[in-house]
Amino acid sequence: MRHAGKLITFEGPDGAGKTTQIQLTAQVLEESGYSVVRTREPGGTRLSEAIRQLLLDPCYKEMSGVTEALLYAGARAQLVSEVLLPALAAGNVVLCDRFVDSSLAYQGYGRGLDLEMLRVINTFALHKLGTFCTVLLDLPPEEGLGRSAGVAERDRLEQENLSFHRRVRDGYLILARDYPGRIKVVNASADPRLVQEQIQEYVMAYLTGRDQGGAFE
Numbered sequence: 001m002r003h004a005g006k007l008i009t010f011e012g013p014d015g016a017g018k019t020t021q022i023q024l025t026a027q028v029l030e031e032s033g034y035s036v037v038r039t040r041e042p043g044g045t046r047l048s049e050a051i052r053q054l055l056l057d058p059c060y061k062e063m064s065g066v067t068e069a070l071l072y073a074g075a076r077a078q079l080v081s082e083v084l085l086p087a088l089a090a091g092n093v094v095l096c097d098r099f100v101d102s103s104l105a106y107q108g109y110g111r112g113l114d115l116e117m118l119r120v121i122n123t124f125a126l127h128k129l130g131t132f133c134t135v136l137l138d139l140p141p142e143e144g145l146g147r148s149a150g151v152a153e154r155d156r157l158e159q160e161n162l163s164f165h166r167r168v169r170d171g172y173l174i175l176a177r178d179y180p181g182r183i184k185v186v187n188a189s190a191d192p193r194l195v196q197e198q199i200q201e202y203v204m205a206y207l208t209g210r211d212q213g214g215a216f217e
């Protein structure tokens with residue numbers, strides 16, 4: 001095995017450019033000889049993708065915050081056991097579009113659910129995952145929602161008002177401040193090439209062991 005398996009998660013508001021940046025990162029890593037697995041949340045397994053449909057469908061207006069948090073954690077538990085743990089054990093670099101910080105930011109800071117309860121259910125969902133590194137693409141919500149406007153019909157979460165998305169952004173920044181070893185902030189308003197450069201710096205520091213990342217806590 002050339003490289004030990006490592007997990008890098010990408011976080012940020014809707015429209016921060018995560019998908020494009022993850023794709024570019026994967027390409028660069030593959031060219032450097034890393035074996036890369038890409039996945040996303042909610043989703044990434046048959047069951048988690050089915051849960052994703054429930055979570056994002058705007059028709060479920062009655063969904064309570066607790067139900068939402070448990071469904072995200074359920075989709076996550078399945079992804080961890082079915083995809084992440086095996087891919088890491090096989091020595092892959094796993095790039096995951098959103099992960100557990102999304103639940104703290106959206107369900108915790110956005111919806112106002114108890115952060116300690118969210119930590120408990122997600123610690124259960126992450127079972128034995130260990131350390132990872134998180135790239136936070138930071139962007140004011142006005143910019144993010146503007147970028148994703150008109151691309152497709154807004155999903156259930158995107159339909160939340162601006163103050164919800166402001167709380168999500170502030171929540172992410174609080175998490176980054178509280179866990180500076182694991183969460184690295186990149187200014188996603190910058191030119192996409194600069195954003196990619198900054199991401200590569202953080203990713204390579206983690207993959208080469210200069211940065212240790214951290215466990216979810």
Ligand code: TYD
Nearest residue numbers: 013014015041042072098102103106157158
């Ligand atoms: P998605 O289309 O994947 O969003 P994006 O393209 O912006 O990454 O939709 C995922 C939505 O689910 C997004 O609005 C964030 C939200 N979400 C949560 O609220 N909690 C979570 O734990 C996760 C993983 C996502």
